[in-house]
Amino acid sequence: xxAVGSTDQKGVGLHMRLRSLLAATSVAAIAVVAACGGxxxxxxxxxxxxxxxxxxxxxIMNANAPAPAxxxxxxxxxxxxxxxxxxxxxxxxxxxxxxxxxxxxxxxMVTRSLTQYMWNDQKQAMELVPDLATDLGQHNADFTxxxxxxxxxxxxxxxxxxxxxxxxxxxxxxFDNFAEGAFPNGAQYSKTYFKGGTWKxxxxxxxxxxNCISVDGRDITIQMSRPFPDMPFxxxxxxxxxxxxxxxxxxxxxxxxxxxxxPYKFQSFxxxxxxxxxxxxxxxxxxxxxxxxxxxxxxxxxxxxxDPTVLDRTLLEDQGDAQTAMSYDNIQQSSRQxxxxxxxxxxxxxxxxxFWYMDTRKPEWENIEVRKxxxxxxxxxxxxxxxxxxxxxxxxxxxxxxxxxxxxxIDPPFDVIGNGGTGTGDPAKAKQMLQDAGALNxxxxxxxxxxxPTAVDGKNIIVKxxxxxxxxPQPRAVPNADKEDELTQDPDAPINLRHLGWCSDWPSGSxxxxxxxxxxxxxxxxxxxVPKIDQKITDIxxxxxxxxxxxxxxxxxxxxxxxxxxxPDYYTADAMLRGSKIEGYHNDEVRxxxxxxxxxxxQ
Amino acid sequence: MSLxxxxxxEALHHxxxxxxTVSEDAIHGRSxxxxxxxxxxxxxxxxxxxxxxxxxxxxxxxxxxxxKAFGVELRAYPGSEIIDxxxxxxxxxxxxxxxxxxxxxxxxxxxxxxLLAEWVYGCRTSLMVASIATxxxxxxxxxxxxxxxxxxxxxxxxxxxxxxxxxSFPFILGALTLAPIIYSHWAGDASKLGVAxxxxxxxxxxxxxxxxxxxxxxxxxxxxxxxxxxxxxRVIGVPTRRxxxxxxxxxxIAPIVIFFSLSLPALVTAEAGLxxxxxxxxxRPSWGQTINKAxxxxxxxxxxxxxxxLGVMALVLALNLLGDAIRDAFDPKTRR
Numbered sequence: 001x002x003a004v005g006s007t008d009q010k011g012v013g014l015h016m017r018l019r020s021l022l023a024a025t026s027v028a029a030i031a032v033v034a035a036c037g038g039x040x041x042x043x044x045x046x047x048x049x050x051x052x053x054x055x056x057x058x059x060i061m062n063a064n065a066p067a068p069a070x071x072x073x074x075x076x077x078x079x080x081x082x083x084x085x086x087x088x089x090x091x092x093x094x095x096x097x098x099x100x101x102x103x104x105x106x107x108x109m110v111t112r113s114l115t116q117y118m119w120n121d122q123k124q125a126m127e128l129v130p131d132l133a134t135d136l137g138q139h140n141a142d143f144t145x146x147x148x149x150x151x152x153x154x155x156x157x158x159x160x161x162x163x164x165x166x167x168x169x170x171x172x173x174x175f176d177n178f179a180e181g182a183f184p185n186g187a188q189y190s191k192t193y194f195k196g197g198t199w200k201x202x203x204x205x206x207x208x209x210x211n212c213i214s215v216d217g218r219d220i221t222i223q224m225s226r227p228f229p230d231m232p233f234x235x236x237x238x239x240x241x242x243x244x245x246x247x248x249x250x251x252x253x254x255x256x257x258x259x260x261x262x263p264y265k266f267q268s269f270x271x272x273x274x275x276x277x278x279x280x281x282x283x284x285x286x287x288x289x290x291x292x293x294x295x296x297x298x299x300x301x302x303x304x305x306x307d308p309t310v311l312d313r314t315l316l317e318d319q320g321d322a323q324t325a326m327s328y329d330n331i332q333q334s335s336r337q338x339x340x341x342x343x344x345x346x347x348x349x350x351x352x353x354x355f356w357y358m359d360t361r362k363p364e365w366e367n368i369e370v371r372k373x374x375x376x377x378x379x380x381x382x383x384x385x386x387x388x389x390x391x392x393x394x395x396x397x398x399x400x401x402x403x404x405x406x407x408x409x410i411d412p413p414f415d416v417i418g419n420g421g422t423g424t425g426d427p428a429k430a431k432q433m434l435q436d437a438g439a440l441n442x443x444x445x446x447x448x449x450x451x452x453p454t455a456v457d458g459k460n461i462i463v464k465x466x467x468x469x470x471x472x473p474q475p476r477a478v479p480n481a482d483k484e485d486e487l488t489q490d491p492d493a494p495i496n497l498r499h500l501g502w503c504s505d506w507p508s509g510s511x512x513x514x515x516x517x518x519x520x521x522x523x524x525x526x527x528x529x530v531p532k533i534d535q536k537i538t539d540i541x542x543x544x545x546x547x548x549x550x551x552x553x554x555x556x557x558x559x560x561x562x563x564x565x566x567x568p569d570y571y572t573a574d575a576m577l578r579g580s581k582i583e584g585y586h587n588d589e590v591r592x593x594x595x596x597x598x599x600x601x602x603q
Numbered sequence: 604m605s606l607x608x609x610x611x612x613e614a615l616h617h618x619x620x621x622x623x624t625v626s627e628d629a630i631h632g633r634s635x636x637x638x639x640x641x642x643x644x645x646x647x648x649x650x651x652x653x654x655x656x657x658x659x660x661x662x663x664x665x666x667x668x669x670x671k672a673f674g675v676e677l678r679a680y681p682g683s684e685i686i687d688x689x690x691x692x693x694x695x696x697x698x699x700x701x702x703x704x705x706x707x708x709x710x711x712x713x714x715x716x717x718l719l720a721e722w723v724y725g726c727r728t729s730l731m732v733a734s735i736a737t738x739x740x741x742x743x744x745x746x747x748x749x750x751x752x753x754x755x756x757x758x759x760x761x762x763x764x765x766x767x768x769x770x771s772f773p774f775i776l777g778a779l780t781l782a783p784i785i786y787s788h789w790a791g792d793a794s795k796l797g798v799a800x801x802x803x804x805x806x807x808x809x810x811x812x813x814x815x816x817x818x819x820x821x822x823x824x825x826x827x828x829x830x831x832x833x834x835x836x837r838v839i840g841v842p843t844r845r846x847x848x849x850x851x852x853x854x855x856i857a858p859i860v861i862f863f864s865l866s867l868p869a870l871v872t873a874e875a876g877l878x879x880x881x882x883x884x885x886x887r888p889s890w891g892q893t894i895n896k897a898x899x900x901x902x903x904x905x906x907x908x909x910x911x912x913l914g915v916m917a918l919v920l921a922l923n924l925l926g927d928a929i930r931d932a933f934d935p936k937t938r939r
Contacts, residue, residue, distance in 0.1 A: 309899050332899065337690070382714075385682045385683060424683050451881035454713070456886065477790045478790065479786040479787065
């Protein structure tokens with residue numbers, strides 16, 4: 001099975017959240033990186049593009065990965081790794097974990113699930129491999145029934161066997177992932193796709209059931225309410241793993257000490273300070289696990305430290321403990337030069353595109369020529385510079401919806417406006433376009449954080465560029481970044497231009513077009529509502545999985561050419577620092593996190 | 604009774620206040636102001652401080668001319684033209700290149716704003732905010748102090764209560780609370796927002812500065828109102844307003860001048876501090892804002908931070924020293 005697609009017509013939250021909540025709107029907070037290979041923007045799903053291609057990793061699936069995972073050349077056992085960061089840790093309950101950092105930590109080290117991502121060193125990308133299941137699942141013709149065979153010999157951290165009851169209990173718990181449920185922040189795929197999605201889950205409605213899971217020996221079969229070809233990807237979330245009986249008690253308490261099936265278990269976790277210590281789980285059997293290595297003896301997470309600049313400096317100075325420390329925060333722009341010359345900067349793509357969404361419901365954006373005029377007038381370079389976004393390190397200029405490496409992404413990239421997503425805009429041409437459309441002085445209303453001087457600079461640049469191009473820019477001040485986030489996501493906010501990003505949960509066009517561009521999409525901030533596009537999305541999702549990718553690419557082009565609802569701003573990337581004794585640190589481009597499972601300490 | 608009461612009283616209380624100025628040779632009286640100025644003229648520190656302050660005042664007043672003379676423009680936003688996209692610092696000038704007259708202090712990282720223009724206009728903002736707020740708080744302090752001190756009974760108690768109330772209210776908290784209200788009220792109009800920010804900042808600074816002066820004046824008035832010249836004025840039926848402003852006020856010049864000269868530097872610092880916290884002015888250049896932006900890049904581009912820091916330091920130090928000198932000059936107990 002190649003890259004697969006799926007549908008998300010209900011438009012539930014489909015995006016894995018960035019580890020920093022601010023990241024999507026506050027560009028200063030996303031010190032992300034471009035492909036380190038040298039800015040090649042080309043891509044394909046073939047996976048032979050080498051390092052610099054992002055997002056495609058998960059498109060590679062390997063149902064036959066052998067267990068145990070082949071050892072890494074030269075890797076040494078032992079040692080303690082310190083992980084430092086500034087963004088803290090949200091819920092570590094496996095059912096609820098939905099941030100890139102919590103998901104990655106749990107999945108790579110603590111809680112096993114049906115499938116998992118594994119670093120493929122030859123392809124320099126992540127691939128989806130089996131985990132608790134012996135393969136990536138068997139499905140019926142229309143993807144409405146999935147069967148996973150669970151391995152023997154899986155044990156809890158106390159040595160007891162993981163039973164099929166535990167598996168069913170864990171999967172059913174994910175029905176409590178909804179706003180009023182036990183896990184309001186969890187991903188809602190189970191409720192969306194599994195049969196009986198209206199069930200409120202075992203915590204909220206203990207007497208109910210989805211009647212969607214059946215067990216036959218070691219086989220677990222899940223019935224779907226609609227085709228779900230992406231089930232193997234959803235299977236990689238910690239929520240798709242077992243839960244012990246005691247997890248049914250106090251969920252908050254269990255979230256601070258989730259039982260381990262993986263190579264490490266919680267020794268201590270303080271959610272208040274985000275200090276987490278992981279030690280070896282002796283009952284983990286590598287012979288049942290095709291993906292994980294567990295070289296270090298201990299992991300010590302201290303990821304709610306104050307000043308990111310100090311963190312960078314400590315890692316760059318590389319003294320004492322810092323030699324065996326690493327961070328998954330992106331480096332600060334101010335550390336860039338030093339970090340690049342240190343040789344200890346890990347770079348790579350992450351699966352997000354940041355857009356300027358034009359609110360197509362508003363009459364002023366009705367005419368596509370006016371929308372394109374905005375794209376033509378847009379001053380990319382000055383804005384990015386002023387707001388501290390370093391192109392090449394922090395971001396790659398975008399012209400399309402799908403980020404580099406998404407299966408089916410058109411190559412070479414097309415560009416509706418013709419400026420490559422860079423430059424300072426063409427006010428004369430934009431003014432002419434506005435004049436031709438009879439839309440001079442079109443109001444452009446957008447938010448800016450008045451308490452942040454760099455945001456004010458950015459606002460001034462937008463105002464200047466748009467005024468020159470014949471628009472009527474009307475910035476609206478908000479007192480802080482939180483308020484900006486809140487208002488940006490409010491469909492009734494008095495603005496017609498929004499700056500937001502989208503990150504896919506797994507590498508498939510379905511993870512982009514349904515939520516962002518279908519009329520029911522949960523993150524459709526351009527409020528695009530075109531029956532033809534909705535129909536196309538549904539049509540592509542009902543296609544055979546391996547035929548979908550090129551259609552997603554075509555749809556990308558069609559939306560941008562015929563509707564232009566967004567100005568693509570940039571694709572994100574990672575730039576993370578490691579100490580000099582940390583080895584095997586790669587960029588997990590599916591989550592934009594380190595490949596925890598392959599990291600080891602040079603003794 | 605042909606002598607106008609005012610002159611009589613002045614002579615009376617001058618003699619009373621400053622007996623040392625009345626000698627056999629010089630019978631003519633000198634006001635406390637005259638004496639103070641006489642003393643200041645001979646104080647080298649005071650003269651030097653005054654010169655420094657004058658420099659900053661001139662810079663503030665002639666900011667546009669200075670920018671023109673150096674050929675720099677405030678917030679021209681040529682970002683991409685002048686910024687090296689790899690380093691995000693300027694293509695010319697510090698930190699990566701040598702000194703250039705085009706941008707004597709270099710350009711800001713990212714935006715390419717000329718830092719000399721930012722500095723000069725930042726000086727203007729600092730001085731404007733600080734002096735307007737100081738003048739306002741002085742006026743308020745004087746009025747409330749005079750009225751409270753001179754009135755007996757309930758009015759004094761009410762005013763004293765307000766003084767205590769404002770004194771007990773935390774300044775930073777007030778500023779933090781007010782900023783979002785300002786932003787949401789003027790959210791839609793960025794140009795009005797700038798004006799609103801400016802006056803709101805002055806308002807906040809004023810509201811939290813006038814109380815010490817009011818207390819000081821009230822205390823002074825307490826002792827003065829029992830003095831003979833006031834008693835005399837009352838007996839002969841001088842109106843209260845006239846007593847307050849013509850009889851009492853001239854005797855309060857010293858504390859007022861001292862308060863004024865010491866709260867100016869405090870407010871310069873407060874303005875910079877608030878801008879640094881992001882709750883001050885963001886729509887116009889300000890030293891605090893420049894400091895805020897420059898701090899993370901101190902390693903690479905120290906001049907960016909030094910310019911506003913030295914500006915604030917020199918101005919505040921000069922104001923403080925001059926304030927001290929003024930206090931000394933007005934203090935009858937100091938002898939030089």
